[in-house]
Amino acid sequence: MHIDRVLFFAILEYLDMEIVGLGFHFEELPVGRKFQTIGRTITDADITNFINATGMVETMFTDLEYLKTESDIKGRVSPGALVYSFAEGLLVQSTMQHTGFAFLNMELNVHAPTFAGDTIHVECEVIEARLTRRSGRGLVRTQNEIINQKGHKLITYTPLRMLKCKDPTLQRKED
Numbered sequence: 001m002h003i004d005r006v007l008f009f010a011i012l013e014y015l016d017m018e019i020v021g022l023g024f025h026f027e028e029l030p031v032g033r034k035f036q037t038i039g040r041t042i043t044d045a046d047i048t049n050f051i052n053a054t055g056m057v058e059t060m061f062t063d064l065e066y067l068k069t070e071s072d073i074k075g076r077v078s079p080g081a082l083v084y085s086f087a088e089g090l091l092v093q094s095t096m097q098h099t100g101f102a103f104l105n106m107e108l109n110v111h112a113p114t115f116a117g118d119t120i121h122v123e124c125e126v127i128e129a130r131l132t133r134r135s136g137r138g139l140v141r142t143q144n145e146i147i148n149q150k151g152h153k154l155i156t157y158t159p160l161r162m163l164k165c166k167d168p169t170l171q172r173k174e175d
Helices: 005-016 044-054 064-069 080-095
Strands: 034-036 100-105 108-110 119-131 137-147 153-157 160-164
Touching: 044 080, 080 119, 080 137, 080 153
Parallel strands: none
Antiparallel strands: 034 119, 100 160, 108 153, 119 137, 137 153, 137 160
């Protein structure tokens, strides 16, 4: 088999190239570390597509006249599930690519409504980090706050995730 020299060196260069956009490993998330995501504006189209895709065709999301005349919430309100989903999307694309193994559990609280036109970002703080008995894995819990463009806290949630360790031999020592 004959491989052209230019192609051979191009393949070598590609294989040695750094991959960007990878997530955090367990060791990079000590308790107390804080970071935030980029922003994402929630549009009317996002809300319409989400409620149709999920079947959340509740009057609160589909009848603007009802919102104007009978609801305590005025304006095109977004389902909390959409806001949470977008927050997770912002986190996954920036912190968990190739390192996230599992989403294990969480507690979630909604503090305020989110409306079409709101721009959200997520502020995270690591509140728990521990190795598992199985080598190469750690558990990380974060306190995540979804914040809008006015600085208002919309939702807080505390996911527990299993992440890959950079060092595949790391594991919790038996007590």
